[in-house]
Amino acid sequence: MFYREAGDFKTSYEQDSQTFPIKFDRFRYYAVLAIAFLVVPFVINDYWANAILLPFLIYAIAAIGLNILVGYAGQVSLGTGGFMAVGAYACYKFMTMMPEVSMFVHVLLAGGMTAIVCVVFGLPSLRIKGFYLAVATLAAQFFLVWLFNRVPWFYNYSASGQISAPERDVFGILITGPNAPAWATYMFSLIFLTLCALIARNLTRGTIGRSWMAIRDMDIAAEIIGVNPLKAKLTAFAVSGFFIGISGALFFSVYLGAVEVGEAFGISKSFLVLFMVIIGGLGSIFGSFAGAAFLVLLPVVLKVVGVDVLGWPTDIVAHFQLVIVGALIIVFLIAEPHGMAQLWRVAKEKLRLWPFPH
Amino acid sequence: MKMKLTTLALSALMAAGPAMADLVFPSLSYRTGPYAAGGIPFADGYADYFTLLNERDGGIGGVMTKLIECETGYNTEKGVECYESTKGEGALVYQPLSTGITYQLIPKVTADNIPMHTMGYGRTSAANGEVFSNVFNYPANYWNGASGVVNYLLELNDGDIKGKKLALVYHNSAYGKEPIRTLEELAEKHGFELSLLPVDHPGQEQKSQWLQIRRERPDYVTMWGWGVMNQVAIQEAANIRFPMENFIGVWWSGAEHDVMSAGDAANGYKAVTFHNVGRDFPVFNHIQKYVVDTGKAAGAGDQIGTVLYNRGMYAAMLAAEAVKTAQGIHGTADIDAAMMRDGMQALEMNEAKMVDLGMPNFGPTFNVSCENHGGPGLVGVTQWDASSQTWSLISDFKATDGDVIGALVAEDSSAYAAENNITSGCN
Numbered sequence: 001m002f003y004r005e006a007g008d009f010k011t012s013y014e015q016d017s018q019t020f021p022i023k024f025d026r027f028r029y030y031a032v033l034a035i036a037f038l039v040v041p042f043v044i045n046d047y048w049a050n051a052i053l054l055p056f057l058i059y060a061i062a063a064i065g066l067n068i069l070v071g072y073a074g075q076v077s078l079g080t081g082g083f084m085a086v087g088a089y090a091c092y093k094f095m096t097m098m099p100e101v102s103m104f105v106h107v108l109l110a111g112g113m114t115a116i117v118c119v120v121f122g123l124p125s126l127r128i129k130g131f132y133l134a135v136a137t138l139a140a141q142f143f144l145v146w147l148f149n150r151v152p153w154f155y156n157y158s159a160s161g162q163i164s165a166p167e168r169d170v171f172g173i174l175i176t177g178p179n180a181p182a183w184a185t186y187m188f189s190l191i192f193l194t195l196c197a198l199i200a201r202n203l204t205r206g207t208i209g210r211s212w213m214a215i216r217d218m219d220i221a222a223e224i225i226g227v228n229p230l231k232a233k234l235t236a237f238a239v240s241g242f243f244i245g246i247s248g249a250l251f252f253s254v255y256l257g258a259v260e261v262g263e264a265f266g267i268s269k270s271f272l273v274l275f276m277v278i279i280g281g282l283g284s285i286f287g288s289f290a291g292a293a294f295l296v297l298l299p300v301v302l303k304v305v306g307v308d309v310l311g312w313p314t315d316i317v318a319h320f321q322l323v324i325v326g327a328l329i330i331v332f333l334i335a336e337p338h339g340m341a342q343l344w345r346v347a348k349e350k351l352r353l354w355p356f357p358h
Numbered sequence: 359m360k361m362k363l364t365t366l367a368l369s370a371l372m373a374a375g376p377a378m379a380d381l382v383f384p385s386l387s388y389r390t391g392p393y394a395a396g397g398i399p400f401a402d403g404y405a406d407y408f409t410l411l412n413e414r415d416g417g418i419g420g421v422m423t424k425l426i427e428c429e430t431g432y433n434t435e436k437g438v439e440c441y442e443s444t445k446g447e448g449a450l451v452y453q454p455l456s457t458g459i460t461y462q463l464i465p466k467v468t469a470d471n472i473p474m475h476t477m478g479y480g481r482t483s484a485a486n487g488e489v490f491s492n493v494f495n496y497p498a499n500y501w502n503g504a505s506g507v508v509n510y511l512l513e514l515n516d517g518d519i520k521g522k523k524l525a526l527v528y529h530n531s532a533y534g535k536e537p538i539r540t541l542e543e544l545a546e547k548h549g550f551e552l553s554l555l556p557v558d559h560p561g562q563e564q565k566s567q568w569l570q571i572r573r574e575r576p577d578y579v580t581m582w583g584w585g586v587m588n589q590v591a592i593q594e595a596a597n598i599r600f601p602m603e604n605f606i607g608v609w610w611s612g613a614e615h616d617v618m619s620a621g622d623a624a625n626g627y628k629a630v631t632f633h634n635v636g637r638d639f640p641v642f643n644h645i646q647k648y649v650v651d652t653g654k655a656a657g658a659g660d661q662i663g664t665v666l667y668n669r670g671m672y673a674a675m676l677a678a679e680a681v682k683t684a685q686g687i688h689g690t691a692d693i694d695a696a697m698m699r700d701g702m703q704a705l706e707m708n709e710a711k712m713v714d715l716g717m718p719n720f721g722p723t724f725n726v727s728c729e730n731h732g733g734p735g736l737v738g739v740t741q742w743d744a745s746s747q748t749w750s751l752i753s754d755f756k757a758t759d760g761d762v763i764g765a766l767v768a769e770d771s772s773a774y775a776a777e778n779n780i781t782s783g784c785n
Contacts, residue, residue, distance in 0.1 A: 047446065051439040149530060149556075159539050159770055160481070160532035162461050166777055177778075178469035256434060258461040260532050262559050263434060300439065303429075314429035315389030315398075 003351040019201055036190055041183040049182035054255045056296045057189040058247050063276040063288035064200050065243030071282035072204055073236035074216030075125050079137035081269035082144030083241055085261050086114045087248025089154050092163045096156060103168045103175045107249045114245025115238045122237030126230060141270055148261040164258040176253045185254045196243050201285050212236050279332055281341025290340035298325055380424035381681060383408060384444040386437060386454040392560035393432040393585035395615045396666055400455055403670025405656035406649050411678060413648040418681045419691040434458045450698040451475055451677050457533035468492045473699040477673050478609055478632055482536055483770035485732025488782040494702050496733030497722050498632035503608045504537035505758035506630045506737025507580050508544045520549035523576035527567060527591055530556035534582040543762050561587025568594040581607040588616035596623035613665040617742045625744035630737050633672050633721040635749040637663025641716030665749060672721060680705045703728055722755050728784035
């Protein structure tokens with residue numbers, strides 16, 4: 001009824017190739033952007049920002065980054081935690097070395113630094129594939145965590161080995177540190193997420209994205225039709241690293257404010273982001289959002305329902321959380337192996353035909 | 359329907375309003391995960407003492423206490439979530455029982471003007487109250503613990519440990535790294551050799567560390583461990599037949615559950631402590647009578663008198679005493695977080711008070727001041743007797759090396775002040 005292509009005429013190539021060709025989709029997208037940018041900042045409080053929205057935004061960036069690598073280019077990576085750590089520590093070093101520079105620049109530089117590291121660890125992907133590549137990136141994960149624990153230069157020789165974000169601003173508005181207002185940290189992360197999602201969406205629709213997908217689907221065939229695997233694989237690692245670096249930088253500076261590499265960026269972080277990508281949907285930008293939302297929100301919702309509404313003991317709820325999240329993951333993967341993005345796609349198909357399915 | 363929902367929400371808010379008048383103590387506990395073995399008894403002790411105050415005395419100064427428990431799983435992200443969700447409820451003091459979460463919360467509590475008490479953990483240099491206005495770590499901190507270990511070794515060796523070898527087995531995190539600076543200074547001062555053996559989270563794999571100990575044959579081993587790491591370390595030490603009486607843990611590595619699993623092999627294992635052990639105190643009879651027997655205990659009620667239960671209860675007792683002090687200073691029974699901070703800063707613990715509370719000689723006597731948030735730093739040593747399954751105090755609470763620690767505290771806190779543009783001073 002509402003969701004249809006009929007009557008939605010395109011009169012130019014630009015219109016025909018836009019991101020959301022269906023009018024309803026487009027307006028929904030504008031509405032989400034408007035609410036996120038114009039409504040939420042005015043109603044947000046510390047709890048919503050720090051417990052729900054910031055982790056969601058930041059994990060969504062990480063999930064987009066990993067999705068490019070795993071979902072679009074088909075290069076399995078278990079090094080996400082380590083690469084996020086590179087972003088965080090690069091951001092910390094830039095923040096302390098150049099205090100007067102805007103926070104935007106620090107985060108972008110941290111992303112760039114991670115892209116370089118990611119490419120270096122992506123080099124083996126030219127020779128090895130599949131599980132073996134996963135093991136190689138696993139090595140990156142352990143090596144990077146070990147490195148940041150081992151070399152005191154990275155944490156400015158602090159006694160505890162922790163890094164803490166000093167106060168930094170953008171145009172005079174505090175972004176990091178305890179006095180940063182909730183709306184500012186939210187907006188800062190939201191701007192990065194929007195930019196990342198736009199870039200990712202357009203990259204994946206263009207030449208680079210198509211070469212990634214060609215490599216993913218069959219690398220030998222791709223090579224024969226003229227896709228350069230070196231370029232395709234390394235650009236995938238670079239772009240993915242850039243996004244993951246940004247998310248690591250934000251995770252440390254804006255969200256947590258102080259991190260310890262082994263605890264914050266351990267192997268469990270790599271798995272968490274990988275689960276987000278798998279549950280959300282491989283090879284889908286929307287899937288990255290859905291997966292991040294699912295794994296960030298679900299524990300909070302379960303906790304609120306269990307502890308605050310039902311009044312159960314906290315440990316029971318924490319155990320139930322593990323059981324329920326685990327069970328839901330299994331149910332999801334059996335019912336819809338292509339993730340939440342596929343559910344969404346199916347729902348859209350059904351809506352197109354509704355109310356006349358035949 | 360919408361109207362109804364709004365009214366419902368409003369009435370819920372109104373109902374929550376008067377509840378704010380309680381004295382709210384958030385308990386960021388962890389009853390799950392690899393550190394739960396230590397988290398559970400501490401959380402139980404913390405909760406049971408406040409329940410006792412409510413049941414026996416009708417709260418503190420006539421105002422009931424309210425404990426909000428939030429599960430962190432020793433995870434910093436969940437810790438932040440817990441902090442944000444509880445701070446709006448009128449939280450008086452935070453005790454996260456995690457050095458990682460402490461580091462995260464130090465700037466936040468300072469900005470929100472809520473005090474935080476990190477008893478025997480957290481950032482050691484928070485002892486300097488001129489820089490860390492809202493963070494307290496009385497009565498003792500990690501560096502006192504490190505110095506306490508060395509002092510005890512000095513005592514055993516008639517004041518000379520030159521050339522002896524001491525190995526530190528530590529949790530490779532902010533927590534485990536804390537004592538290294540002090541131990542390095544002390545190694546230089548007393549001429550002993552220090553070797554460092556990090557163990558990664560969660561600490562179940564320590565074969566290589568203990569192999570190294572077996573090879574290097576240090577005279578003494580000290581440990582900064584927590585959770586499952588402790589049990590594994592003690593088992594490994596037993597496996598290589600390292601003499602247990604030369605193995606000294608910090609206070610977080612010296613509870614019943616840490617030594618039980620190694621059985622008789624753990625006999626003689628030592629740990630430093632800053633409070634007394636055992637259940638031979640009148641307060642436990644009260645807890646038994648008012649809390650456990652009435653079915654209001656936070657846990658199963660079987661942890662009473664264990665090391666960490668005592669510590670949780672001690673933490674709650676110090677918080678309650680600070681509330682009383684704050685009530686006295688501000689002349690109101692219904693205090694807020696800022697008043698609580700004043701109360702903590704003016705806290706005086708003397709023997710008469712502790713006898714009144716049913717805890718004679720339970721902890722050291724001390725006065726907190728703005729300059730010194732760290733207390734006296736007196737450290738005793740306990741030893742495990744595997745046959746009777748008890749810890750007993752074998753060396754009384756003694757002063758630690760104030761010169762070395764004081765200098766390090768001043769250095770570290772001034773670095774923090776410079777990094778964060780804090781003008782130090784008392785207000």
